[in-house]
Amino acid sequence: MLIHYKCPDCGDDMAFDSESGKLTCGSCGRTDLIEDFSEEFITTRFSDEEAKEYVCNNCGAAVITDADTSATTCSFCGAGVVLADRVSGNLAPDKVIPFQISKEEARNAFKKWCKNGRLTPKGFMSADRIKGITGIYVPFWLYDLHSIADVKAKATKVRTYTRGDYIYTETKYYDVRRKIDLTFNKVPVDASEKMNDDLMDKLEPYDYGSLKDFKTPYLAGYLAEKYNYDNKDLFPRVKSKVSEYIDKHIGSTISGYSSVQYREKHVDTRERKASYVLLPVWMVYYDYDKQEHTFAMNGVNGKVVGKPPLSMGKVAAWFGSIAGATFMMAKIITFIIGGEIW
Amino acid sequence: MNKRILLLTSILSLFLIFSFISPVFADESKQRVYDYADLLTDDEIDRLENLANQHGKKHEIDFIIVTTKDADNKDIFSFVEDFYDEMAFGFDKPNGNAAILALDMSKRDVYIAGFYKGEKYLDNKRVDLIREKMTPDLSSGNYEEAFTTFIETGSRYMQYIPGVNPESFLLQTWFHMIVALGLAALIVGTMAYNSGGKVTVNERTYTGDFKVLQRKDIYLTQNVTKRRKPKNNNSNRGGGGGGVTRGGHSHSGSRGKF
Numbered sequence: 001m002l003i004h005y006k007c008p009d010c011g012d013d014m015a016f017d018s019e020s021g022k023l024t025c026g027s028c029g030r031t032d033l034i035e036d037f038s039e040e041f042i043t044t045r046f047s048d049e050e051a052k053e054y055v056c057n058n059c060g061a062a063v064i065t066d067a068d069t070s071a072t073t074c075s076f077c078g079a080g081v082v083l084a085d086r087v088s089g090n091l092a093p094d095k096v097i098p099f100q101i102s103k104e105e106a107r108n109a110f111k112k113w114c115k116n117g118r119l120t121p122k123g124f125m126s127a128d129r130i131k132g133i134t135g136i137y138v139p140f141w142l143y144d145l146h147s148i149a150d151v152k153a154k155a156t157k158v159r160t161y162t163r164g165d166y167i168y169t170e171t172k173y174y175d176v177r178r179k180i181d182l183t184f185n186k187v188p189v190d191a192s193e194k195m196n197d198d199l200m201d202k203l204e205p206y207d208y209g210s211l212k213d214f215k216t217p218y219l220a221g222y223l224a225e226k227y228n229y230d231n232k233d234l235f236p237r238v239k240s241k242v243s244e245y246i247d248k249h250i251g252s253t254i255s256g257y258s259s260v261q262y263r264e265k266h267v268d269t270r271e272r273k274a275s276y277v278l279l280p281v282w283m284v285y286y287d288y289d290k291q292e293h294t295f296a297m298n299g300v301n302g303k304v305v306g307k308p309p310l311s312m313g314k315v316a317a318w319f320g321s322i323a324g325a326t327f328m329m330a331k332i333i334t335f336i337i338g339g340e341i342w
Numbered sequence: 343m344n345k346r347i348l349l350l351t352s353i354l355s356l357f358l359i360f361s362f363i364s365p366v367f368a369d370e371s372k373q374r375v376y377d378y379a380d381l382l383t384d385d386e387i388d389r390l391e392n393l394a395n396q397h398g399k400k401h402e403i404d405f406i407i408v409t410t411k412d413a414d415n416k417d418i419f420s421f422v423e424d425f426y427d428e429m430a431f432g433f434d435k436p437n438g439n440a441a442i443l444a445l446d447m448s449k450r451d452v453y454i455a456g457f458y459k460g461e462k463y464l465d466n467k468r469v470d471l472i473r474e475k476m477t478p479d480l481s482s483g484n485y486e487e488a489f490t491t492f493i494e495t496g497s498r499y500m501q502y503i504p505g506v507n508p509e510s511f512l513l514q515t516w517f518h519m520i521v522a523l524g525l526a527a528l529i530v531g532t533m534a535y536n537s538g539g540k541v542t543v544n545e546r547t548y549t550g551d552f553k554v555l556q557r558k559d560i561y562l563t564q565n566v567t568k569r570r571k572p573k574n575n576n577s578n579r580g581g582g583g584g585g586v587t588r589g590g591h592s593h594s595g596s597r598g599k600f
Binding site for chain 2: 303
């Protein structure tokens with residue numbers, strides 16, 4: 001089933017507009033609130049369950065997608081279409097954060113980011129070879145977690161004092177036990193096979209204040225993916241993500257000791273709730289030096305991640321000037337102290 | 343034109359001020375090398391006198407060298423103290439700034455003392471370093487080299503702010519190189535590492551509630567060890583190599599055998 005949004009006034013294609021947060025018609029400028037867009041203007045057509053080829057409601061051309069895509073644009077007429085069978089039933093997202101940065105803003109923000117790169121080559125900084133910039137709703141699981149951590153540790157307190165001609169070192173040994181109840185809210189883990197996990201982790205945090213109940217029109221005009229892994233598959237990943245936070249918190253409750261040595265650590269983490277959400281990401285494809293570099297930008301706050309190329313010349317210049325300046329400083333201090341340089 | 347006159351007069355007045363500050367006791371004819379043990383030739387004595395005079399002027403201190411057959415049958419320490427009181431050495435005034443190197447050939451004792459400015463700039467630690475540097479030459483009988491080392495090293499150490507170890511690795515070029523390269527590598531490495539974006543979430547981002555359900559801190563046992571307080575060798579009085587002469591002049595010092 002393909003969903004396509006037709007403007008009730010002029011009949012042109014409508015797409016989601018990140019600035020107004022409304023469904024907008026590019027021709028006549030009509031805007032509609034997504035919550036009360038009339039059903040009669042949504043044209044749908046069913047097709048086979050596992051189909052990879054859909055027929056565009058707008059122009060009748062074949063819309064070819066890969067198996068994970070849930071929203072795309074028709075390659076012939078450019079109309080934004082949503083593949084309804086891939087966002088319904090089991091695959092229906094609970095929530096969505098709509099794009100808040102438009103394509104133009106994303107392009108400018110990326111250019112600005114390139115200019116700030118202190119180690120990126122000059123040719124890269126001009127950011128004039130952006131090959132493509134695509135808005136994608138990336139599937140994420142947001143986990144609400146509950147953990148019980150039970151740790152046993154041996155700790156010491158060391159005190160030194162002087163009495164007479166002797167220095168005394170007093171070491172006191174303690175048996176420490178902590179049982180801590182921890183809850184975590186909405187820890188995100190990306191559920192798409194295509195997306196690089198490290199890249200997605202660095203994109204956080206997303207502003208959960210702008211989470212909206214899922215409605216298909218939000219996807220109009222963007223790409224969207226469906227999840228490849230369900231919440232059970234990804235549970236180990238979220239567990240390892242919070243275990244670092246748990247360790248930090250355990251450490252903070254055992255304070256005032258000179259040394260702490262853990263003997264037993266038992267952490268039981270359970271899932272309270274996992275919701276399937278689509279989060280907005282701008283993917284920027286950039287050609288530099290015959291290689292394609294991929295960057296991702298948080299579609300809410302504009303944070304850019306991705307490895308830019310390094311300019312060996314700039315690395316050398318920074319290295320040289322820091323080393324040189326430090327060496328000079330050391331020599332100046334030596335001169336002040338001793339009146340000689342070498 | 344006016345500016346030039348102003349400049350000239352200011353340079354001239356600076357000159358005058360400095361000439362007043364520089365002490366008047368600098369006496370070319372003063373004797374600084376007392377070779378009672380006959381270790382040096384006349385030429386060597388002349389050269390050493392010259393060197394002592396040159397370096398002494400630079401730092402306003404008298405470098406005194408005294409060699410004895412038996413230190414008047416006194417301990418070298420008391421000998422040096424009495425010698426200083428008696429001879430009233432000093433660059434700025436009688437019993438003033440001086441550094442004395444004394445040898446006792448019978449007991450093969452060597453002692454170096456610093457008085458006033460000499461005590462301040464050539465403290466126990468520094469005269470120790472000088473003594474260690476010259477001992478090999480003394481042992482092998484190269485007295486002129488040893489005495490030259492005493493004057494030149496002493497003069498070099500006088501340039502350093504008091505309390506600083508002039509031979510410290512912190513002041514060495516290899517150490518400066520390592521620090522410079524290490525710091526640059528660290529900073530540039532961090533910059534390169536962070537160029538792809540940093541993780542900006544922490545444990546507070548997703549935290550709901552943290553509650554400690556059980557907290558136990560049970561004291562088990564204790565264990566006390568003791569060790570003797572290390573002696574502080576850097577103090578100028580007592581302990582180390584210095585002391586106060588019978589005439590009431592405090593000094594630093596370092597003694598040893600050769």
